[in-house]
Structure formats: structure tokens, C-alpha cells
Amino acid sequence: MGNLPKPFLKWVGGKQRLLPHLLKKIPTEFGDYHEPMVGGGALFFELSRRGLIQEAYLSDVNERLIRTYRAIRDDVDKVISLLSHYPNDDSFFKEMRRVAPESLPDSGVAAWFLYLNRTCFNGLYRVNKSNLFNSPFGKYKKPKICNEPLLRSCSKALQKAHLSCAPFESVLEVAKPLDFVYFDPPYVPLSRTSNFTSYTVEGFGFRDHMLLRDVSWELRTEREVHVLLSNSWTDLPLELYRNYKMEKVEARRAVSATNKGRKVVHEALIW
Ligand SMILES: C[S@@+](CC[C@H](N)C(=O)[O-])C[C@H]1O[C@@H](n2cnc3c(N)ncnc32)[C@H](O)[C@@H]1O
Numbered sequence: 001m002g003n004l005p006k007p008f009l010k011w012v013g014g015k016q017r018l019l020p021h022l023l024k025k026i027p028t029e030f031g032d033y034h035e036p037m038v039g040g041g042a043l044f045f046e047l048s049r050r051g052l053i054q055e056a057y058l059s060d061v062n063e064r065l066i067r068t069y070r071a072i073r074d075d076v077d078k079v080i081s082l083l084s085h086y087p088n089d090d091s092f093f094k095e096m097r098r099v100a101p102e103s104l105p106d107s108g109v110a111a112w113f114l115y116l117n118r119t120c121f122n123g124l125y126r127v128n129k130s131n132l133f134n135s136p137f138g139k140y141k142k143p144k145i146c147n148e149p150l151l152r153s154c155s156k157a158l159q160k161a162h163l164s165c166a167p168f169e170s171v172l173e174v175a176k177p178l179d180f181v182y183f184d185p186p187y188v189p190l191s192r193t194s195n196f197t198s199y200t201v202e203g204f205g206f207r208d209h210m211l212l213r214d215v216s217w218e219l220r221t222e223r224e225v226h227v228l229l230s231n232s233w234t235d236l237p238l239e240l241y242r243n244y245k246m247e248k249v250e251a252r253r254a255v256s257a258t259n260k261g262r263k264v265v266h267e268a269l270i271w
Contacts, residue, residue: 004153005048008072008114009065010123011040015184018230018267019046021249022182025269027226030180032057036168037184039065048157056161059171062125064101064109066165071110073158076151082111083146093119093137100132118143169215177224185212187232190265206236213240220244226271233266241270 007014015022022043031054035044038058047053060066071079086092093116101112117123120135128134164171168183175181186204212229219225231237233248247269 003049004150005045005157006150006153007040007042007045008147008150008154009040009068009117009125011042012124013184013187014040015042015230016040018249018251019043021247021269022228022230025228025247025271026052027178027180030178030226031176032174032179034172034175034179034181035059035184036171036181037186038069039184041069043182043184044161045154045157048160053157053160057164057171057174058161059164059166059168061165061167063165064113065125066163067106068110068113069158069161069163071106072151072155073161073163075107075110076155078107079110079114080146080148080151082107083114084148086111086115086145088119088140088143088145090137090139097133115145118145169211172215172219175219175223175225178226180226180228181216181219183212183216183227183229185209185229185231187230187267188234188236190232190234209236209240229270231268231270233268237268237270241268244270246270 007016019042023046026047033044033047033053033056035041035056036059038044038060041058044053044056044058048056058069086096096112096115099112101109104112116133116135117125119138119140120133121138122135123138124135126133126135168185172181185208188209209231216227216229220227229241229244231241238246248266249269250264251267252264
């Protein structure tokens with residue numbers, strides 16, 4: 001099977017390490033696959049690798065991210081040719097960081113996104129209030145800025161994907177009975193100091209978690225759609241999903257200020 005495709009981005013909250021647990025919870029048979037908070041798409045790429053995707057619907061509120069997916073699906077040659085000329089140096093990095101990529105074609109947005117993702121500190125996609133990228137330079141010796149086999153394998157997997165930039169609650173009309181939806185929202189923070197919600201300028205708050213519970217409940221109980229969610233093992237999800245099945249699993253948090261701060265935390269799989 002090889003180990004490709006797999007996510008082409010490092011992504012905060014990426015589910016690569018949780019895959020063994022997630023795979024135990026996927027339905028034995030399902031129709032189309034939906035991932036409305038796709039981020040780095042770890043589960044989508046793993047299901048593709050296993051030949052389990054017929055058609056997929058992938059979306060996220062991060063427009064630059066979705067335009068990156070679109071370019072990799074539709075114009076991977078151009079993305080590769082742009083990226084292969086980008087150097088790993090501090091001044092080029094700072095130049096790229098000042099770019100607001102909205103006016104570029106999708107391939108330019110993708111090259112911008114991938115470059116910053118590979119060369120910034122920890123691959124952290126973080127923007128300020130003006131939506132300008134503001135993670136620091138990572139100072140990595142040899143980051144793989146252009147991983148051609150990886151990008152081509154992702155492009156192939158994405159041929160089966162419909163892509164849209166939209167909030168999760170507005171993309172599920174197309175879900176049919178026996179389809180499978182995986183929701184992986186920005187987690188409820190473990191503590192006040194760990195409230196990482198800046199994937200976009202908007203964040204994801206209490207009301208969004210309530211709305212997600214309502215949307216998933218309707219899919220599950222009224223529309224016969226298979227639903228799987230993940231969240232932190234904290235009071236709010238335990239309360240919101242008390243009528244669902246739940247399992248506590250161990251995960252290692254990848255983002256913290258220092259490597260020393262990485263620790264084992266508990267997460268909830270909910271279905
Ligand atoms: C935990 S990450 C998903 C990680 C992904 N499962 C992976 O393996 O990389 C959460 C994602 O939700 C997206 N998001 C935040 N608010 C959203 C909303 N209201 N609707 C849809 N997506 C949203 C963020 O942009 C982010 O990409």
C-alpha cells in the first residue's frame with residue numbers, strides 16, 4: 001500500500017497520531033465521506049490510502065487552506081514548479097510572511113501556504129487580526145519545502161473530493177443516509193492558558209460547540225448518517241455528548257511552547 005498519501009501540511013490538532021483509534025471507529029461500510037473541518041485531513045488521506053473513499057466532501061472555514069487543497073487537486077504541476085524555487089532563508093521567509101495571498105491564483109496561494117508551513121516554527125498556521133501570517137521562522141536545517149511524491153499522491157486522492165470553504169453547519173445538506181461524517185473541531189481548551197483557537201481570526205467558542213452537537217445529533221438520529229467526533233476529554237464535551245457513546249483515548253499534544261511541555265493528554269472519541 002505504501003505510506004502515501006498522507007497530510008501535506010503540519011497542522012495543529014492534526015490526527016495522524018490518533019489514527020489507530022479513529023480507524024477502529026469507522027463504519028464497516030459507508031457511502032460518501034464528509035470532513036467539514038478538514039485541516040490537514042489525516043483521516044481523509046488514510047481512508048484514501050486504504051481505498052475506502054468513493055466520493056468525499058471536504059471543507060473548512062480557512063479559505064487559504066481550501067484554495068491550497070484546490071490547487072493541489074487541479075494544478076499540482078504548477079504548485080511543484082513554484083515551490084521548488086523557494087529557498088529556506090530568513091529574509092525570503094519574512095518577505096513571504098508579508099504577502100496577503102488573496103490576489104494570487106490558487107497555485108500561488110498553495111505555494112505560499114506550503115512554504116510557510118514547512119519553514120515556520122512547528123508548522124504553526126497563525127494569523128494576526130489583519131489575517132497576516134505571524135508565526136516565526138523555524139530555523140530548520142533542511143526542511144522538505146517541496147515533497148513532490150507526497151504532493152502528487154495527495155493530488156490523486158483529491159480527484160475524488162468536492163472542496164468548499166464554509167462553516168461546518170452549512171455543508172451537510174448533501175449528506176445521505178449511510179454516509180460517514182467526521183467532525184474534528186478546535187478542541188475545548190484543557191485550561192485557560194491552552195486555549196489555542198486561532199486557526200482563523202474567528203476562533204471557535206461555546207456556541208459553536210453547542211451548534212456542532214445539534215448538527216451531529218440531527219444527522220445521527222434523523223438522517224441515518226454515521227457520525228464520529230473528537231474533542232478534548234473535558235467537562236463541556238462530556239456534558240454535551242452525554243447521550244452518545246464515548247471512549248477516552250490517550251494522545252500526545254504536539255503544540256506547546258517548548259518540547260519539554262509536550263505531554264500525554266486524554267481525548268474523547270464520540271459517536
Ligand atoms: C482540529 S483542526 C482539524 C484537524 C484535522 N482533523 C487534521 O487531521 O489535520 C480543526 C479545523 O476546524 C476548522 N474550523 C474552525 N472553525 C470552523 C467552522 N466553524 N467550520 C468549519 N471549520 C472550522 C479550522 O480551520 C481547523 O482547520
